[in-house]
Amino acid sequence: MPELPEVETIKRELEREIKGRTIIKVKNLDAKVSKDSPISLEKVKGRIREIKRRAKLLLIFVDSLVLVIHLKLTGQLLYQKKLQKDKSTRIVFYLNRGFLVFNDPRRFGFIKVFTEKQLKDYLQKVDYGIEPLSKKFTLDAFKKIIDNRETKIKQLLMDQSKIAGIGNVYSVESLFESRILPTRTAKSLNEKEITTLYKALRKILIKAIKYKGASVDTYLDLYGKKGKMVPFLKVYGREGKPCFRCKGKIKRIMLGGRGTYFCPSCQK
DNA sequence: CATACTGCCTGTATGC
DNA sequence: TGCATACAGGCAGTAT
Ligand SMILES: [Zn+2]
Numbered sequence: 001m002p003e004l005p006e007v008e009t010i011k012r013e014l015e016r017e018i019k020g021r022t023i024i025k026v027k028n029l030d031a032k033v034s035k036d037s038p039i040s041l042e043k044v045k046g047r048i049r050e051i052k053r054r055a056k057l058l059l060i061f062v063d064s065l066v067l068v069i070h071l072k073l074t075g076q077l078l079y080q081k082k083l084q085k086d087k088s089t090r091i092v093f094y095l096n097r098g099f100l101v102f103n104d105p106r107r108f109g110f111i112k113v114f115t116e117k118q119l120k121d122y123l124q125k126v127d128y129g130i131e132p133l134s135k136k137f138t139l140d141a142f143k144k145i146i147d148n149r150e151t152k153i154k155q156l157l158m159d160q161s162k163i164a165g166i167g168n169v170y171s172v173e174s175l176f177e178s179r180i181l182p183t184r185t186a187k188s189l190n191e192k193e194i195t196t197l198y199k200a201l202r203k204i205l206i207k208a209i210k211y212k213g214a215s216v217d218t219y220l221d222l223y224g225k226k227g228k229m230v231p232f233l234k235v236y237g238r239e240g241k242p243c244f245r246c247k248g249k250i251k252r253i254m255l256g257g258r259g260t261y262f263c264p265s266c267q268k
Numbered sequence: 269c270a271t272a273c274t275g276c277c278t279g280t281a282t283g284c
Numbered sequence: 285t286g287c288a289t290a291c292a293g294g295c296a297g298t299a300t
Contacts, residue, residue: 001293032277056294072294074278088278106277108294126296151271160295168293217292218279257273258293 002071002219003056004132004165005208006227010077011053013222014060017079021048022096023062030090032107039065039113041091055128055164059119066119068112069102074218075109077102105218128164132201137163142198146186153189154182155256157201166201169214169236172261174201176235181267182260183253207232235261 002010026041028034034041046063053059058077060067069077074088078101083092086103091111093100102111114122129145130137145162146153156162157171166174175182177200180193189197213219213227216237220226234244238261239252248265 003294070294073292104277105279106292108277149270155271158294259291 001073001167001169001217002075002213003167003170004053005170005205005229006213006219006221007053007056007058007071007165008209009212009227010222011051011058013079014051014058014077017222018048018095018098018100019051021098022046023048023100024094024096027092027094028090029085029092030107033090033102033104033109034111034113036110037112037114038118039115041111041113044093044113054123054131055126055160056167064115066114066116068114068119068122070110071104071219072106072108072110074106075102075104076218076220076224077222078220078224079222127161129160129162130164132163132165133205137202139195139198143194146189146194149186151186152182152255153180153184153186153197154260156186158256163201165205168258168260169216169233170201170204170208172235173233174204176262176267177204179267181264182255182262235263237261 023045026044028041044062044065044067048060048062050061056070058069080099080101083099088103088105089101090104091102130141149156154171154175157166172182174197178193178197180189180197208214208229211227211229211232212221214229214233215226216230235250238250241250243250243263243266246263246266248263250261251264253260
């Protein structure tokens, strides 16, 4: 599943590869992808001016419009010199040189087309929290988010309106690194644990970007390559396997309807 | 207000 | 081998 590091990887690759190029036409192979878009996909034409990321959203500024893309669970955004469609190909952007292809086997992802004003309103509506790699995300800011909340710490980390871009993988990984159980309430964390978690979160996100993300599902970068972060994951997807830190057995439980991995012996 | 639950989807894995 | 069923999960919408 693409989370912040995976989306950031694609954002950086898009910046290098397609910024400044031109969208000639759009082929829409699955109406569901853009069903909630106020402007039709076919209207997107012209120079690709800028690429941004907000939370797990990719923002591609084309002429006077903005493409807003969410990969959700299985979305892929690929750059191809020669068009290579497969059965999961939903949208194809024809560029002056090459193709930008949106694949999504499970069809959870979406693309919306906005004017800049509509984008502003949309971002206001979805109300994302702080970007964890921005300067605004200070230890004090994190303490304010933790506050006195009864919510389980893992669910708080994944709440996009509090901190933007953290999903299932990086929430459990940062909690393992900090030796904190995902089932703890936010308010139960002491000062030292909050500081440790704050540092772990940033450290892991930065490391994951360095390795171009973790391909735990169908994630691929812009060039169709898998991320190299999976070998560095300590708990995600390792149910029943020995903990790298204490040799305990990694456990998996359901928390808020999602698979949650942790080491019951060295996380407290 | 905050938090909890549900449905959307389809490829892959499992069971008979 | 083939068919049926379970499972995975981000997030918008709805319920508590
Ligand atoms: Zn352990």
